[in-house]
Amino acid sequence: MTELDGLDGCGPDARIYLKPAGFLDSPQYHDEKNHKLNNSLIWFSQVEYSIYDSNKPVVRGLIPVENWPGVLERMPGQLKDRASALFANLSREHSPxxxxxxxxxxxxxxxxxxxxxxxxxxxxxxxxxxxxxxxxxxxxxxxxxxxxxxxxxxxxxxxxxxxxxxxxxxxxxxxxxxxxxxxxxxxxxxxxxxxxxxxxxxxxxxxxxxxxxxxxxxxxxxxxxxxxxxxxxxxxxxxxxxxxxxxxxxxxxxxxxxxxxxxxxxxxxxxxxxxxxxxxxxxxxxxxxxxxxxxxxxxxxxxxxxxxxxxxxxxxxxxxxxxxxxxxxxxxxxxxxxxxxxxxxxxxxxxxxxxxxxxxxxxxxxxxxxxxxxxxx
Incomplete structure:
Protein backbone atom coordinates (compact mmCIF):
# COMPACT_ATOMS: atom_id res chain seq x y z
CA MET A 1 0.00 0.00 0.00
CA THR A 2 1.27 3.48 -0.89
CA GLU A 3 -0.10 6.93 -0.09
CA LEU A 4 -1.66 7.10 -3.55
CA ASP A 5 -3.45 3.76 -3.69
CA GLY A 6 -7.00 4.29 -4.87
CA LEU A 7 -6.44 7.57 -6.70
CA ASP A 8 -6.34 6.12 -10.20
CA GLY A 9 -10.07 5.44 -10.09
CA CYS A 10 -11.01 9.06 -9.33
CA GLY A 11 -13.07 10.88 -11.94
CA PRO A 12 -12.28 14.25 -13.53
CA ASP A 13 -14.43 16.10 -10.97
CA ALA A 14 -12.67 14.65 -7.92
CA ARG A 15 -11.63 17.22 -5.30
CA ILE A 16 -8.92 17.05 -2.68
CA TYR A 17 -8.93 18.68 0.76
CA LEU A 18 -5.95 19.10 3.08
CA LYS A 19 -5.83 19.41 6.84
CA PRO A 20 -2.69 20.01 8.91
CA ALA A 21 -2.23 17.44 11.67
CA GLY A 22 0.37 16.20 14.11
CA PHE A 23 0.85 19.56 15.86
CA LEU A 24 4.13 19.87 17.80
CA ASP A 25 4.87 21.68 21.03
CA SER A 26 8.62 21.92 20.37
CA PRO A 27 9.27 21.76 16.61
CA GLN A 28 12.99 22.39 16.98
CA TYR A 29 13.38 18.79 18.17
CA HIS A 30 12.17 17.57 14.79
CA ASP A 31 14.05 19.59 12.17
CA GLU A 32 12.77 19.20 8.60
CA LYS A 33 9.94 16.99 9.83
CA ASN A 34 7.46 19.80 10.46
CA HIS A 35 6.02 22.85 8.78
CA LYS A 36 4.89 26.19 10.17
CA LEU A 37 1.16 26.90 9.97
CA ASN A 38 0.82 30.36 8.43
CA ASN A 39 2.94 32.86 10.41
CA SER A 40 1.62 31.48 13.68
CA LEU A 41 3.10 29.78 16.74
CA ILE A 42 1.96 26.36 15.50
CA TRP A 43 3.89 23.71 13.59
CA PHE A 44 2.42 20.58 12.01
CA SER A 45 4.19 17.34 11.15
CA GLN A 46 1.53 15.61 9.04
CA VAL A 47 -0.97 16.37 6.32
CA GLU A 48 -4.32 14.60 6.27
CA TYR A 49 -5.82 14.45 2.80
CA SER A 50 -9.33 13.54 1.73
CA ILE A 51 -10.40 12.95 -1.86
CA TYR A 52 -14.07 13.32 -2.75
CA ASP A 53 -15.57 12.03 -5.98
CA SER A 54 -19.25 12.61 -6.78
CA ASN A 55 -19.47 14.37 -3.38
CA LYS A 56 -18.46 11.21 -1.53
CA PRO A 57 -15.13 10.51 0.22
CA VAL A 58 -13.25 7.83 -1.69
CA VAL A 59 -9.69 8.12 -0.37
CA ARG A 60 -8.26 9.33 2.93
CA GLY A 61 -4.65 9.34 4.05
CA LEU A 62 -2.11 10.80 6.45
CA ILE A 63 1.30 11.87 5.16
CA PRO A 64 4.39 13.06 7.03
CA VAL A 65 5.22 16.55 5.76
CA GLU A 66 8.70 15.48 4.68
CA ASN A 67 7.05 13.04 2.24
CA TRP A 68 4.60 15.62 0.86
CA PRO A 69 6.69 16.81 -2.15
CA GLY A 70 7.10 13.27 -3.43
CA VAL A 71 3.44 12.43 -2.90
CA LEU A 72 2.37 15.63 -4.65
CA GLU A 73 4.57 14.86 -7.64
CA ARG A 74 2.84 11.48 -8.13
CA MET A 75 -0.72 12.81 -7.92
CA PRO A 76 -2.97 12.71 -11.00
CA GLY A 77 -3.02 16.00 -12.91
CA GLN A 78 -6.57 17.05 -11.94
CA LEU A 79 -5.65 16.85 -8.24
CA LYS A 80 -2.04 17.97 -8.26
CA ASP A 81 -2.53 21.67 -8.94
CA ARG A 82 -5.27 22.02 -6.34
CA ALA A 83 -3.31 20.08 -3.73
CA SER A 84 -0.27 22.28 -4.34
CA ALA A 85 -2.33 25.46 -3.91
CA LEU A 86 -4.01 24.20 -0.73
CA PHE A 87 -0.69 23.25 0.84
CA ALA A 88 0.76 26.65 -0.05
CA ASN A 89 -2.20 28.26 1.71
CA LEU A 90 -1.41 26.32 4.88
CA SER A 91 1.94 28.07 5.07
CA ARG A 92 0.84 31.42 3.69
CA GLU A 93 1.84 34.35 5.89
CA HIS A 94 -1.04 36.73 6.60
CA SER A 95 -0.18 40.40 6.38
CA PRO A 96 -0.97 42.64 9.38
Whole structure:
Protein backbone atom coordinates (compact mmCIF):
# COMPACT_ATOMS: atom_id res chain seq x y z
CA MET A 1 0.00 0.00 0.00
CA THR A 2 1.27 3.48 -0.89
CA GLU A 3 -0.10 6.93 -0.09
CA LEU A 4 -1.66 7.10 -3.55
CA ASP A 5 -3.45 3.76 -3.69
CA GLY A 6 -7.00 4.29 -4.87
CA LEU A 7 -6.44 7.57 -6.70
CA ASP A 8 -6.34 6.12 -10.20
CA GLY A 9 -10.07 5.44 -10.09
CA CYS A 10 -11.01 9.06 -9.33
CA GLY A 11 -13.07 10.88 -11.94
CA PRO A 12 -12.28 14.25 -13.53
CA ASP A 13 -14.43 16.10 -10.97
CA ALA A 14 -12.67 14.65 -7.92
CA ARG A 15 -11.63 17.22 -5.30
CA ILE A 16 -8.92 17.05 -2.68
CA TYR A 17 -8.93 18.68 0.76
CA LEU A 18 -5.95 19.10 3.08
CA LYS A 19 -5.83 19.41 6.84
CA PRO A 20 -2.69 20.01 8.91
CA ALA A 21 -2.23 17.44 11.67
CA GLY A 22 0.37 16.20 14.11
CA PHE A 23 0.85 19.56 15.86
CA LEU A 24 4.13 19.87 17.80
CA ASP A 25 4.87 21.68 21.03
CA SER A 26 8.62 21.92 20.37
CA PRO A 27 9.27 21.76 16.61
CA GLN A 28 12.99 22.39 16.98
CA TYR A 29 13.38 18.79 18.17
CA HIS A 30 12.17 17.57 14.79
CA ASP A 31 14.05 19.59 12.17
CA GLU A 32 12.77 19.20 8.60
CA LYS A 33 9.94 16.99 9.83
CA ASN A 34 7.46 19.80 10.46
CA HIS A 35 6.02 22.85 8.78
CA LYS A 36 4.89 26.19 10.17
CA LEU A 37 1.16 26.90 9.97
CA ASN A 38 0.82 30.36 8.43
CA ASN A 39 2.94 32.86 10.41
CA SER A 40 1.62 31.48 13.68
CA LEU A 41 3.10 29.78 16.74
CA ILE A 42 1.96 26.36 15.50
CA TRP A 43 3.89 23.71 13.59
CA PHE A 44 2.42 20.58 12.01
CA SER A 45 4.19 17.34 11.15
CA GLN A 46 1.53 15.61 9.04
CA VAL A 47 -0.97 16.37 6.32
CA GLU A 48 -4.32 14.60 6.27
CA TYR A 49 -5.82 14.45 2.80
CA SER A 50 -9.33 13.54 1.73
CA ILE A 51 -10.40 12.95 -1.86
CA TYR A 52 -14.07 13.32 -2.75
CA ASP A 53 -15.57 12.03 -5.98
CA SER A 54 -19.25 12.61 -6.78
CA ASN A 55 -19.47 14.37 -3.38
CA LYS A 56 -18.46 11.21 -1.53
CA PRO A 57 -15.13 10.51 0.22
CA VAL A 58 -13.25 7.83 -1.69
CA VAL A 59 -9.69 8.12 -0.37
CA ARG A 60 -8.26 9.33 2.93
CA GLY A 61 -4.65 9.34 4.05
CA LEU A 62 -2.11 10.80 6.45
CA ILE A 63 1.30 11.87 5.16
CA PRO A 64 4.39 13.06 7.03
CA VAL A 65 5.22 16.55 5.76
CA GLU A 66 8.70 15.48 4.68
CA ASN A 67 7.05 13.04 2.24
CA TRP A 68 4.60 15.62 0.86
CA PRO A 69 6.69 16.81 -2.15
CA GLY A 70 7.10 13.27 -3.43
CA VAL A 71 3.44 12.43 -2.90
CA LEU A 72 2.37 15.63 -4.65
CA GLU A 73 4.57 14.86 -7.64
CA ARG A 74 2.84 11.48 -8.13
CA MET A 75 -0.72 12.81 -7.92
CA PRO A 76 -2.97 12.71 -11.00
CA GLY A 77 -3.02 16.00 -12.91
CA GLN A 78 -6.57 17.05 -11.94
CA LEU A 79 -5.65 16.85 -8.24
CA LYS A 80 -2.04 17.97 -8.26
CA ASP A 81 -2.53 21.67 -8.94
CA ARG A 82 -5.27 22.02 -6.34
CA ALA A 83 -3.31 20.08 -3.73
CA SER A 84 -0.27 22.28 -4.34
CA ALA A 85 -2.33 25.46 -3.91
CA LEU A 86 -4.01 24.20 -0.73
CA PHE A 87 -0.69 23.25 0.84
CA ALA A 88 0.76 26.65 -0.05
CA ASN A 89 -2.20 28.26 1.71
CA LEU A 90 -1.41 26.32 4.88
CA SER A 91 1.94 28.07 5.07
CA ARG A 92 0.84 31.42 3.69
CA GLU A 93 1.84 34.35 5.89
CA HIS A 94 -1.04 36.73 6.60
CA SER A 95 -0.18 40.40 6.38
CA PRO A 96 -0.97 42.64 9.38
CA UNK A 97 -4.18 44.66 9.17
CA UNK A 98 -4.07 48.36 10.05
CA UNK A 99 -7.21 49.21 12.00
CA UNK A 100 -6.99 52.80 13.17
CA UNK A 101 -4.71 52.92 16.19
CA UNK A 102 -4.49 49.13 16.25
CA UNK A 103 -2.41 46.88 14.01
CA UNK A 104 -3.60 43.27 13.99
CA UNK A 105 -0.68 40.91 13.51
CA UNK A 106 -1.50 37.28 12.87
CA UNK A 107 1.50 35.69 14.58
CA UNK A 108 -0.67 35.24 17.69
CA UNK A 109 -4.43 34.79 18.27
CA UNK A 110 -6.77 37.70 18.98
CA UNK A 111 -9.89 37.98 21.11
CA UNK A 112 -12.89 39.80 19.60
CA UNK A 113 -15.33 41.05 22.22
CA UNK A 114 -19.07 41.03 21.44
CA UNK A 115 -20.94 44.27 22.16
CA UNK A 116 -24.63 43.88 21.30
CA UNK A 117 -26.81 46.99 21.03
CA UNK A 118 -29.95 44.93 20.65
CA UNK A 119 -33.00 44.16 22.77
CA UNK A 120 -33.24 40.55 21.57
CA UNK A 121 -29.82 38.93 21.11
CA UNK A 122 -29.82 35.35 22.39
CA UNK A 123 -27.25 35.93 25.13
CA UNK A 124 -27.23 39.54 26.27
CA UNK A 125 -30.13 41.21 24.46
CA UNK A 126 -31.20 44.45 26.13
CA UNK A 127 -28.11 44.74 28.29
CA UNK A 128 -26.95 47.93 26.56
CA UNK A 129 -29.95 48.78 24.37
CA UNK A 130 -30.60 52.53 24.31
CA UNK A 131 -27.64 53.47 26.52
CA UNK A 132 -24.63 54.36 24.37
CA UNK A 133 -22.49 55.45 27.31
CA UNK A 134 -23.11 52.24 29.23
CA UNK A 135 -22.24 50.25 26.11
CA UNK A 136 -19.11 52.33 25.53
CA UNK A 137 -18.03 51.72 29.13
CA UNK A 138 -18.41 47.99 28.53
CA UNK A 139 -16.35 48.36 25.35
CA UNK A 140 -13.60 50.21 27.20
CA UNK A 141 -13.58 47.40 29.76
CA UNK A 142 -13.14 44.86 26.96
CA UNK A 143 -10.22 46.81 25.49
CA UNK A 144 -8.62 47.17 28.92
CA UNK A 145 -9.05 43.43 29.48
CA UNK A 146 -7.16 42.62 26.30
CA UNK A 147 -9.69 42.46 23.47
CA UNK A 148 -7.96 43.30 20.18
CA UNK A 149 -11.31 43.86 18.43
CA UNK A 150 -14.74 44.96 19.64
CA UNK A 151 -17.60 43.76 17.46
CA UNK A 152 -20.59 46.14 17.69
CA UNK A 153 -23.95 44.97 16.39
CA UNK A 154 -27.44 46.48 16.23
CA UNK A 155 -29.43 43.54 14.86
CA UNK A 156 -29.83 40.09 16.34
CA UNK A 157 -29.25 37.16 13.99
CA UNK A 158 -30.50 34.50 16.41
CA UNK A 159 -33.04 32.02 14.98
CA UNK A 160 -36.43 33.71 14.64
CA UNK A 161 -35.17 37.26 15.17
CA UNK A 162 -37.01 40.06 13.36
CA UNK A 163 -35.18 42.11 10.74
CA UNK A 164 -34.29 45.59 11.99
CA UNK A 165 -34.83 48.70 9.85
CA UNK A 166 -31.44 50.11 8.87
CA UNK A 167 -32.26 53.49 10.44
CA UNK A 168 -32.83 51.88 13.84
CA UNK A 169 -29.69 49.82 13.46
CA UNK A 170 -27.64 52.93 12.69
CA UNK A 171 -29.15 54.73 15.68
CA UNK A 172 -28.10 51.87 17.92
CA UNK A 173 -24.47 51.45 16.82
CA UNK A 174 -23.12 54.81 15.63
CA UNK A 175 -23.07 56.62 19.01
CA UNK A 176 -21.20 53.68 20.55
CA UNK A 177 -18.62 53.58 17.75
CA UNK A 178 -18.05 57.32 18.08
CA UNK A 179 -17.36 56.95 21.81
CA UNK A 180 -15.01 53.99 21.35
CA UNK A 181 -13.03 55.15 18.35
CA UNK A 182 -9.94 55.90 20.46
CA UNK A 183 -10.26 52.99 22.90
CA UNK A 184 -7.17 51.23 21.53
CA UNK A 185 -9.01 48.22 20.08
CA UNK A 186 -10.08 47.78 16.47
CA UNK A 187 -13.81 48.41 16.04
CA UNK A 188 -15.88 46.00 13.98
CA UNK A 189 -19.40 46.65 12.71
CA UNK A 190 -21.55 43.51 12.76
CA UNK A 191 -24.15 44.12 10.04
CA UNK A 192 -25.62 42.81 6.78
CA UNK A 193 -26.71 46.23 5.49
CA UNK A 194 -24.72 48.58 3.27
CA UNK A 195 -26.22 51.74 4.78
CA UNK A 196 -25.22 50.61 8.27
CA UNK A 197 -21.72 49.81 7.02
CA UNK A 198 -21.41 53.30 5.54
CA UNK A 199 -22.62 55.02 8.71
CA UNK A 200 -20.40 52.89 10.93
CA UNK A 201 -17.33 53.53 8.80
CA UNK A 202 -18.06 57.26 8.85
CA UNK A 203 -18.25 57.02 12.65
CA UNK A 204 -14.87 55.27 12.83
CA UNK A 205 -15.38 51.51 12.40
CA UNK A 206 -12.28 49.71 11.15
CA UNK A 207 -13.64 46.33 10.07
CA UNK A 208 -16.86 44.86 8.64
CA UNK A 209 -18.28 41.60 9.99
CA UNK A 210 -21.10 40.37 7.74
CA UNK A 211 -22.88 37.09 8.51
CA UNK A 212 -24.10 37.02 4.90
CA UNK A 213 -20.60 37.40 3.40
CA UNK A 214 -21.71 40.61 1.60
CA UNK A 215 -24.65 38.83 -0.09
CA UNK A 216 -27.67 40.09 1.86
CA UNK A 217 -27.52 43.65 0.50
CA UNK A 218 -26.61 44.12 -3.17
CA UNK A 219 -24.65 47.29 -2.30
CA UNK A 220 -22.53 45.72 0.45
CA UNK A 221 -19.71 44.46 -1.74
CA UNK A 222 -19.25 47.87 -3.34
CA UNK A 223 -19.42 49.69 -0.01
CA UNK A 224 -16.91 47.34 1.61
CA UNK A 225 -14.56 47.55 -1.36
CA UNK A 226 -14.63 51.33 -1.60
CA UNK A 227 -14.09 51.67 2.15
CA UNK A 228 -10.83 49.72 2.05
CA UNK A 229 -11.81 48.10 5.36
CA UNK A 230 -11.09 44.44 6.07
CA UNK A 231 -14.15 42.20 6.00
CA UNK A 232 -15.22 38.95 7.66
CA UNK A 233 -17.03 36.64 5.23
CA UNK A 234 -19.16 34.17 7.19
CA UNK A 235 -20.88 31.06 5.90
CA UNK A 236 -24.64 30.85 6.41
CA UNK A 237 -27.06 28.66 4.46
CA UNK A 238 -29.13 31.69 3.42
CA UNK A 239 -28.39 35.34 2.66
CA UNK A 240 -32.07 36.22 2.95
CA UNK A 241 -34.06 37.47 5.92
CA UNK A 242 -33.34 34.32 7.97
CA UNK A 243 -29.65 33.32 7.80
CA UNK A 244 -30.51 29.96 9.41
CA UNK A 245 -32.90 28.84 6.66
CA UNK A 246 -31.79 25.77 4.76
CA UNK A 247 -28.76 23.98 6.03
CA UNK A 248 -29.11 20.68 4.18
CA UNK A 249 -25.56 19.39 3.79
CA UNK A 250 -24.00 16.41 2.13
CA UNK A 251 -20.84 16.88 4.19
CA UNK A 252 -21.02 20.04 6.29
CA UNK A 253 -17.23 20.47 6.41
CA UNK A 254 -16.50 20.22 2.70
CA UNK A 255 -19.74 22.01 1.76
CA UNK A 256 -18.82 24.95 4.02
CA UNK A 257 -15.24 24.92 2.74
CA UNK A 258 -16.36 24.94 -0.90
CA UNK A 259 -18.84 27.75 -0.27
CA UNK A 260 -16.25 29.95 1.42
CA UNK A 261 -13.67 29.14 -1.25
CA UNK A 262 -16.05 30.25 -3.98
CA UNK A 263 -17.14 33.34 -2.06
CA UNK A 264 -13.53 34.43 -1.57
CA UNK A 265 -12.94 34.00 -5.31
CA UNK A 266 -16.06 36.01 -6.19
CA UNK A 267 -15.22 38.86 -3.82
CA UNK A 268 -11.64 39.03 -5.08
CA UNK A 269 -12.86 38.95 -8.69
CA UNK A 270 -15.05 41.95 -7.88
CA UNK A 271 -11.92 43.91 -6.97
CA UNK A 272 -11.63 43.35 -3.21
CA UNK A 273 -8.13 42.89 -1.78
CA UNK A 274 -7.58 39.27 -0.77
CA UNK A 275 -5.27 40.36 2.04
CA UNK A 276 -8.24 42.06 3.73
CA UNK A 277 -10.52 38.99 3.84
CA UNK A 278 -11.12 36.98 7.04
CA UNK A 279 -13.32 33.87 6.96
CA UNK A 280 -15.76 32.39 9.48
CA UNK A 281 -17.41 28.94 9.04
CA UNK A 282 -20.56 30.24 10.78
CA UNK A 283 -21.02 27.94 13.75
CA UNK A 284 -24.66 27.75 14.76
CA UNK A 285 -26.03 29.28 11.58
CA UNK A 286 -28.35 26.69 10.02
CA UNK A 287 -26.25 23.89 11.50
CA UNK A 288 -27.15 21.03 13.83
CA UNK A 289 -25.16 20.00 16.87
CA UNK A 290 -23.47 17.29 14.79
CA UNK A 291 -22.68 19.85 12.07
CA UNK A 292 -21.16 22.27 14.57
CA UNK A 293 -19.02 19.58 16.18
CA UNK A 294 -17.81 18.39 12.78
CA UNK A 295 -16.72 21.94 11.96
CA UNK A 296 -15.03 22.40 15.34
CA UNK A 297 -13.13 19.13 14.86
CA UNK A 298 -11.96 20.27 11.43
CA UNK A 299 -11.09 23.91 12.06
CA UNK A 300 -7.54 23.32 10.87
CA UNK A 301 -8.75 22.36 7.39
CA UNK A 302 -10.05 25.88 6.81
CA UNK A 303 -6.50 27.27 6.86
CA UNK A 304 -6.22 25.79 3.37
CA UNK A 305 -8.48 28.65 2.22
CA UNK A 306 -5.48 30.93 2.70
CA UNK A 307 -7.21 33.54 4.89
CA UNK A 308 -7.16 34.39 8.62
CA UNK A 309 -9.81 32.38 10.42
CA UNK A 310 -12.42 33.65 12.91
CA UNK A 311 -14.34 31.25 15.15
CA UNK A 312 -17.43 32.28 17.13
CA UNK A 313 -18.77 29.59 19.48
CA UNK A 314 -19.31 31.71 22.59
CA UNK A 315 -22.39 30.78 24.66
CA UNK A 316 -24.05 29.08 21.67
CA UNK A 317 -26.74 26.47 22.12
CA UNK A 318 -24.40 23.61 21.27
CA UNK A 319 -22.70 24.25 24.64
CA UNK A 320 -26.04 23.81 26.37
CA UNK A 321 -26.71 20.66 24.35
CA UNK A 322 -23.42 19.17 25.55
CA UNK A 323 -23.79 20.24 29.18
CA UNK A 324 -27.20 19.18 30.48
CA UNK A 325 -28.95 22.16 28.85
CA UNK A 326 -26.95 24.76 30.75
CA UNK A 327 -28.67 28.16 30.36
CA UNK A 328 -26.98 30.89 28.35
CA UNK A 329 -25.55 32.67 31.38
CA UNK A 330 -23.92 29.46 32.61
CA UNK A 331 -21.86 28.55 29.54
CA UNK A 332 -18.55 30.19 30.41
CA UNK A 333 -16.66 26.92 30.78
CA UNK A 334 -17.91 25.59 27.46
CA UNK A 335 -17.21 28.89 25.72
CA UNK A 336 -13.61 28.90 26.92
CA UNK A 337 -13.19 25.22 25.98
CA UNK A 338 -14.28 25.95 22.41
CA UNK A 339 -12.17 29.12 22.18
CA UNK A 340 -9.12 27.28 23.48
CA UNK A 341 -9.67 24.45 21.01
CA UNK A 342 -9.98 26.96 18.15
CA UNK A 343 -6.72 28.64 19.15
CA UNK A 344 -4.96 25.27 19.39
CA UNK A 345 -6.10 24.57 15.82
CA UNK A 346 -4.61 27.88 14.65
CA UNK A 347 -7.67 30.15 14.55
CA UNK A 348 -6.42 33.74 14.46
CA UNK A 349 -9.53 35.32 16.05
CA UNK A 350 -12.05 34.02 18.59
CA UNK A 351 -15.28 36.00 18.99
CA UNK A 352 -16.52 35.90 22.59
CA UNK A 353 -18.81 37.43 25.19
CA UNK A 354 -16.52 36.77 28.16
CA UNK A 355 -13.44 38.78 27.30
CA UNK A 356 -11.29 38.76 30.49
CA UNK A 357 -11.65 35.03 30.99
CA UNK A 358 -10.92 34.21 27.35
CA UNK A 359 -7.95 36.58 27.20
CA UNK A 360 -6.51 34.84 30.24
CA UNK A 361 -7.00 31.42 28.62
CA UNK A 362 -5.25 32.63 25.45
CA UNK A 363 -2.41 34.12 27.49
CA UNK A 364 -1.88 30.79 29.26
CA UNK A 365 -1.87 29.02 25.90
CA UNK A 366 0.65 31.56 24.61
CA UNK A 367 2.88 31.03 27.64
CA UNK A 368 2.88 27.29 27.06
CA UNK A 369 3.71 27.77 23.37
CA UNK A 370 6.59 30.11 24.22
CA UNK A 371 7.93 27.59 26.73
CA UNK A 372 7.82 24.84 24.09
CA UNK A 373 9.45 26.97 21.41
CA UNK A 374 12.27 28.15 23.67
CA UNK A 375 12.94 24.77 25.28
CA UNK A 376 16.58 23.72 25.16
CA UNK A 377 17.49 21.16 22.51
Missing amino acids: LSCGERVLRFDQPHVMGILNMTPDSFSDGGKHDGDAQKAADAGFDMATSGASIIDIGGESTRPGAETVWEGDEIRRVVPVIEKLVHCGAALSIDTRKAAVMEAAIQAGAHLINDVSALLHDKRSLEVAGVSGRPVVLMHAPSSGKDPHKGGDYGDVVTDTFDWLEQRIADVVAAGFEREKIIVDPGLGFGKSLADNLALMNNIAMFHALGQPLLIGASRKRMIGALSKEAPVDQRLGGSIAFAHHAVQQGAQIVRVHDVPETVQAVQIWRGMRDAGLTARV
